[in-house]
Amino acid sequence: MRTTKYRAWVPQDKEFITWDSVTRGDWFWEQVRNGLTAEQYTGLEDKNGEDICEGDLLLFANTSGRICKVVWHEPSASFDAEFVRDMNEWSNNFNFKTADWPRTVEVIGSIYENPELLIKEKIDEH
Numbered sequence: 001m002r003t004t005k006y007r008a009w010v011p012q013d014k015e016f017i018t019w020d021s022v023t024r025g026d027w028f029w030e031q032v033r034n035g036l037t038a039e040q041y042t043g044l045e046d047k048n049g050e051d052i053c054e055g056d057l058l059l060f061a062n063t064s065g066r067i068c069k070v071v072w073h074e075p076s077a078s079f080d081a082e083f084v085r086d087m088n089e090w091s092n093n094f095n096f097k098t099a100d101w102p103r104t105v106e107v108i109g110s111i112y113e114n115p116e117l118l119i120k121e122k123i124d125e126h
Contacts, residue, residue, distance in 0.1 A: 005041035007053055008032055009112040016110075042070060042079045046107045054079065055111045057118075061104040067117055081105075084118050 007018045008031060017036075019028050032038045039054040046052055056070045058081055068081035111118060 003041065003043065005051065005053075006038045007041075008036040008038050009055075009110070010036065011112075014113075016112075040072075044079075046105050047103055048106060050107045052105075052107060053110075056107050057084070057109045057111065057114055059106045059108045061106075067108070069111055069118070 005019055006028070007016045008028070009016055010031075017028065017031065019025060029038075037055075042052045042054065044052045046058070052058070052070060054070050054072060058068045058070065060066055060068060060081075067084050069084050071080055071082045072078075073080040108114070109117060
């Protein structure tokens with residue numbers, strides 16, 4: 001069975017609070033109801049053993065160093081990794097089910113801690 005964990009970004013403190021870090025789970029969800037966004041643990045870890053959560057930014061070694069963000073994919077009811085600096089608009093997702101990806105992926109930040117990594121690169125057509 002998969003472990004269920006959550007975290008939420010606290011903008012004024014510039015840090016995450018986690019379900020595990022609070023003594024009362026109802027306090028965590030009260031904070032979420034008051035405007036914080038809860039993000040769920042995917043059940044997967046990166047090559048360094050770090051938990052991968054919704055909203056994390058990942059560096060994939062086998063994709064020429066392209067950066068992905070972890071998103072919830074509603075149609076398939078699963079997590080996915082969406083390229084944020086994609087040069088090919090038609091291939092903007094990286095399937096979490098690929099067998100070798102845990103050995104090649106590293107969490108390098110989150111959409112909150114490192115928003116500068118979300119800026120798409122412009123393609124120079126010259």
